[in-house]
Amino acid sequence: MLTKKKRDAPAEKALAARKRVKSATEVLAEVNKLAVILKGNTAVARTLNGLQLPQAFREVVEKGADAVLDEVESAIYQAAVSILNGDGFTYDIPSRGRANQQYIPELDRIVLKDSKAPRTFASVKTCRSAVITTRILQLVHELCKKRIHVTKRDLFYTDVKLFEEQNNSDSILDDVACMLGCTRSSLHVVASEKGVVVGDLRFREDGDEIDCQKMGVGGKAIPPNVDKVDGIRSNALFILLVEKDAAFMRLAEDRFYRTYPCIIMTAKGQPDVASRLFLRRLKEVLKIPVLALVDSDPYGLRILSVYMKGSMNMSYDSSNLTTPDIKWLGVRPSDLDRFNIPEQCRLPMTDEDIKTGKKLMEEDFIMANPEWVKELEIMTRTKVKAEIQALSSFGFQYLSEVYLPLKLQEGDWI
Incomplete structure (x- = not known):
């Protein structure tokens, strides 16, 4: 005691x-x-481009609604071209996995390597994610066209049966931002x-x-x-x-x-x-x-x-x-x-x-x-x-x- x-x-x-x-x-x-x-x-401030590293990296920038609309339409156009060429309905999605990330000491932050993976509708493994990607692109196009913002939760509830869980729509929203080369806020979708x-x-x-x-x-x-x-x-x-x-x-x-x-x-x-x-x-x-x-x-x-x-x-x-x-x-x-x-x-x-x-x-x-x-x-x-x-x-x-x-x-x- x-x-x-x-x-x-x-x-x-x-x-x-x-x-x-x-x-x-x-x-x-x-x-x-x-x-x-x-x-x-x-x-x-140092930048990735200024470092002139041998490895290519992917970074996004803030884009206005019109620029995002152009990017969405370009992504759908590329998917249509892929179908017409006989390669099927496919998106080229930047890989965001841990193995594709790197810490850059000169910048003192984590960055993403510029590597892509196909997201194909004809594949059992990626079919569902290809559909969700298309739906997200459609919703983002609508938001930017109307110049309105919604929360991630609002986005999820537009198609609950397709998304099933909000983690699914949230994750693919990040994929879409990365694919379009813009910040997530540029997509007019914000967190609560x-x-x-x-x-x-x-x-x-x-x-x-x-x-x-x-x-x-x-x-x-x-x-x-x-x-x-x-x-x-x-x-x-x-x-x-x-x-x-x-x-x-x-x-x-x-x-x-x-x-x-x-x-x-x-x-x-x-x-x-x-x-x-x-x-x-x-x-x-x-x-x-x-x-x-x-x-x-x-x-x-x-x-x-x-x-x-x-x-x-x-x-x-x-x-x-x-x-x-x-x-x-x-x-x-x-x-x-x-x-x-x-x-x-x-x-x-x-x-x-x-x-x-x-x-x-x-x-x-x-x-x-x-x-x-x-x-x-x-x-x-x-x-x-x-x-x-x-x-x-x-x-x-x-x-x-x-x-x-x-x-x-x-x-x-x-």
Whole structure:
């Protein structure tokens, strides 16, 4: 049984940490230095074409409705030509499998190799997917012609018996975007609103003026049509990217962004396309640092990697969806002892957790960052994980009043 002295030790250390927090100006000194470095970096962003690699890769670009209409009609025309030539009803679909993806260190993101596979109606293996592809092309043509947008769920319900599951229509929608050489948003199909943002940020959304400091503690939903966002303005010093909604709500309610001028956003877990596009747009326009707050477990780091390097599923659009230079602020495995997180708030890693952590250490982009490797080694060695909410053991506002200010004050990000 723990003695009273041992039970009180974490609380006493938490109180000592609270006393180390300086004024807001002093807390933000290191953030200001990082921002100056970032704004002073005038290097031109590297591109795949600029690297002149021997392997051909496939990337997509944003296209207007008329351009997408032309691409859809061209795809159907090519299918008709294939039939007339006696080769049958076939589409040439870019291969999006893992084996066809590659991490490019110079770009610090995942890209898609330019390799195609036939999707033939006459084949038992690909017949159904060829039919779904045709139906998706028809629906996209209708949307672009009418200049309207629908959600992926709406698209699924246009032909439930054919699609059977939304995963089927979602996957082939990505195939179609890749085949037509355009971003998925160019197809006028968007995901339902998921991400939210709050803080020192103002912008226009389809002509309406939005002030994210006047949206209450729930924040402003990130628009599914990010292409309708313009006029972005802010006096924020950094963007705080938060993994979970619970931490976002705590920071929003505490008005963290008023004491430490920032923009706080979350996609409530695995990031959706709109949140990734929005973050990249903010970073490009405002040119301020992005600091990430995620759980101290392999999945928190996996989520962060999707923002930074891209996802396997949408590697064809990584140039538009990734924000490579995000700094990992916390919660890091080394923070658990450093901030004296109580044992009862630490969770044992499962075998699957440990396996995921070890796989992460084998990823090229992880190996390129020794500090990340070091943190993952601590995690897999101790076999312990913790959520952001573990910080609440010292008080519900410890996150906003002590942990984050100290991390910012010390420039403790990697």
